[in-house]
Amino acid sequence: MDISGNTVFIPGATGGLGRALALALHERGNTVIVGGRRTELLAEIAEEHPGIDTVRIDTADPASIEAAAKEVLTRHPELNVLVTMAGIMRAEDWTHPSTFLADAEAVVTTNVLGPIRLIGAFVEHLLGRPDATVMTVSSGLAFVPYGPTPSYNASKAAIHLLSESLRVQYAGTSLKVLELVPPSVRTNLLPGQEENPLAMPLSEFTAEAVELIERRPDATEIQVERVKYLRYAEVRGDYDEVVSVLNGHQN
Known part of the structure; x- marks a missing residue:
């Protein structure tokens, strides 16, 4: 993915990683469309950052995704990058079904079905562009589990393998799949x-991630240095130790 000259839609970008990435890409000369559920936050972004467009979208709602896709493509037919940023994280106690089922279902709906539906809404358009990218967002927790958030861990593992699988399917087309793999970052997740x-400052993560995108336009994963401790635990052979450290520190 080139660092500039794109038209980028980022649903889930009214705060946290999404907003930081949206602003960074806007500053690098991209046309950015921010999506989110809260219209007051969208209005705030549009007012504070002229040139950024906004679209209301609820990625847990298939009808909202469909309507937002039509709106984005009508206003920005040159769209060539989709970032499936929206996600939620919930602490769950799986010893009591009445306390975890609703949260687990919400996490899967937002973190797995959301990206699937988003890609489904935009893929035909993106495959028609000469150079297009779907950026998925997984996590270091796709590779090493954090005990309190089992559904989040599983959802991000699903996104990782979805990204790998789509990269195989889209081989030979103009559509690339780029996976962003954040560590724990200081957001309100x-x-x-x-x-x-123990979490990485948001500004440091964003700066390093954007620098990696710029330096490695043909990358398939964007891994800041800090996430490699989790990402390659099994490869290094210290998986059990990393699991113990991660959960012992409650990181």
Whole structure:
């Protein structure tokens, strides 16, 4: 993926990683469309950052995805990058079914069905562009489990393998699949995470990720240095130790 000259739609970009990436790509000369559920946040972004377009979308709602896709493609027929950023993370206690089922289902709907439906809504258009990218967003937790968030871990593992599989299917086409693999970053994904000293500062993550995209336009995964501890635990042969450290520190 080239770092500039794209038209990029990022649903789930009213805060956290999505907003930071949207602003960084806008600054690098891309046309950016931000999607989100909360219209007041969309209006705030549009006012504070002239040139960024906004579209309301709820990625847990198939009808909302379909309507937003039509709106985006009508206003931006040159769209060539889709970032499936929207995601949620919930702590779940799987010893009590009445307490975890609703959260687990919500995580899977947003984190797995959301990206699948988004890609489904845009893929025909993207395959018709001369140079297009779907950027998926997995996590270091796709490779090493964090005990309190089993559905989130599983959802990101699904996104990783979905990305790998689509890359095989799209081989020989103009559509590339780029997987962003964040570590724990200081966002509001979980309560207290914004103040977690063990998490990576958001500005540092964004700067390193964007630099990697720029330096490696043909990359299939964007891995900041900090996530490699999780990403390659099994390859290095210290998986059990990494699981223990991750969960012992409650990172």
